[in-house]
Amino acid sequence: MDAILFFVFAVIAVACAANLVVQTHPIAGALSLIGVMGSLAVLYLLLGGEFIAAVQVIVYAGAIMVLFVFVIMLLNAGAERPVGRSVVARYLGVPVLVIFLGLLSYVIQSMLPASEAVRFGGFDGGAPAEVGRLLFTRYLLPFEVTSVLILVAILGAVVLGRKEL
């Protein structure tokens, strides 16, 4: 059951990611990205990280992507027209991509140490309490530094967005 679900959602994630690249309309692209986020959340859930899964949906699919879609709708962005591609890209693009992906997977497989197969649901540190405790003890510094970074980014956006500098 776990394996079937894994394959179903892995295929959906990859298909949505491919669709994101192929689509010409921004809204279709944004929706494909939401599909990727959603299937990733299911994969987290299969691994036992239920808090991460929920946060994945709330933050990425629910908040960030809604803003993306909102901005696309507000700007009324239309479909992009494909511009003339070079002859090399037209004939060599797909074969080169396949070779590159094959090489990449081969390198990753040969470089990673041999480990036992993933056990679905075998990880049990994904409850909200565990994640919270780690965030406020072991990973306190990175957590706080990230929040400062985000604050700086917001300030930058406000300064850049002002009408007169």
Add this chain to the structure above:
Amino acid sequence: MDFITLSVVKAVILAAVLMTTLAYLQWVERKVIAHIQLRMGPSRVGPHGLLQPLADVIKLLTKEDLIPPHVNRFLYILAPFLAVTLALMSFAVVPFGPEIEIFGVRTPVQLTDLNIGLLFLLAISSVSVYGVALAGWASNSKYSLLGGLRSSAQMISYELPMAVALASALLLSNTLSLREIVDTQQGYYLGVIPKWNIFRLPFPQILSFVVFLICAFAETNRLPFDLPEAENELVAGFHTEYSSMKFAAFFMAEYANMITGCALATILFLGGWHPLWPAEWGAHLVPAAVFFLAGAIAFYHGAHPARPRDRRTLPIVAVVFWMLAVLFLLPEVRAALAPLFWFAAKTGLLLFCFIWVRGTLPRFRYDQLMRFTWKFLFPVAMANLMATGLVVALFPDVS
């Protein structure tokens, strides 16, 4: 019974009850609004218009399903499905009552108890923006687009204070599972005051309850926050271009979201299915008393009819209510149904408030709406969260 069969049976029962409730909630709303405005409301189909929901469903099913030529077909069809699916999905984690035993099977009155139940609900509510936003965009009409934009901005904005208000209640309950949240609210202070989160020491959550309720109005796009469908400026907002069942899907989603919001307020702040006062003081007699009283009122109005046919219909209503009252006096039935009664009573009361507000308050202006949430609601919710956190940290043993 194995897990899958049990789940299917429970899902079928839940779906049947839910669909009936959704249909009749609309009848209740039309009747209540009508009486607030000194009208009769639906009264033609069946006695007191009781068959009106059925007539509406038949009408909506048989209407021509028009797809305008200028829409983005895929998203136009996807949007109502998305809205209604997400709205109904959230009922999977709502606990309606404690564990009961029927025909030798012990099971909680809940489809599934997730240990991240509340986060699941938040995730669903944050994704359900897409139904409305995509409907507005895919319709390719200026009214729909404006409605969709307004709605998504409004839902994102009101989600913040709502989540913060929920977080302060969670500080008292210390769990994300909705069933456990209800379980922690069991018991009474001084034997009378229920230990619901709204009254809970060390820091009663009255403020966050009010904030949550206001946000629930905005999240469900209802008056006074129904700007996405403000009919005198946007025709019908995001569902202007929809007809037939797709139009009905948006309505179903709105009513389902309303019920989820009220059920969530009941679970988090009003103690779920725990009665208002202890059983020693006669809480177990309340359902029977309420139904008896309702029957008596109906009988009185049947004896002094405002319209000729009330003389025939209202006594029947009275007898039905009295039969329910007798049913709640039987100890075995009461044990199983009393928690459901309390849950339904609290949720129903909140739903009535939703309808009451719709009949009473005028619509906000859009800038007022946004200023209200960002400059007032969010700071209030945040201050409440900080105060709760401080008090809970200082007096961890008081509860």
